[in-house]
Amino acid sequence: MPSLVSRTAAGPAPIHTPEERRNLATILALRRATVEGRRAFLAPGCRVHRHGMAHLASRGGFTDGSGYTADSIADRHDHIEDIVAKHDRVWAIWTIRGTHTGPLFGIAPTGKPLETLELGIWRLTDGKVVEAWFFADEYGLAETLGLGVFGGT
Secondary structure, three states: OOOOOOOEOOEOOOOOOHHHHHHHHHHHHHHHOOOHHHHHHEEEEEEEEEOOOHHHHHHOOOOOOOOOOOOOOOOOEEEEEEEEEEOOEEEEEEEEEEEOOOOEOOEOOOOOEEEEEEEEEEEEEOOEEEEEEEEEOHHHHHHHOOOOOOOOO
16 A cells, blocks of 8 residues: 555655644654653643553553553564654554563563554644554454453453
8 A cells, every 4th residue: 555645656745844744753753762762752741542452451450551661562663654744643553563571451471473553643732742542453462462352361
């Protein structure tokens, strides 16, 4: 599938405003940062809405957005599949790959390779994220972790 923002055979990529280019650069830098380092990109009082992984987090007893650290997938690599910006918003979809090396939403390390898609939407003001939404393939990750989503353990 061709990218929404890269050059295609049909012509050049869409032109972004200076604000959109700054927002794209901010989110690309955020995505390259460590899990802990991403906090530097958030405005005070940033609201995060996590809809992907919410069920896994709840199952593990995590209702505050926690349950994941850099040790959960120590060799994590995110590959951005596509990214687009419009006004104060940036949308991206990426593939998370790595090995389950530490507790993940209360699930003990399995040593299994993980691969899942995640979508993020960020709203930025003055170069900082003020609100973000995340949606992930929670079902696929649960199956990979052996949780037996349909009636299993």
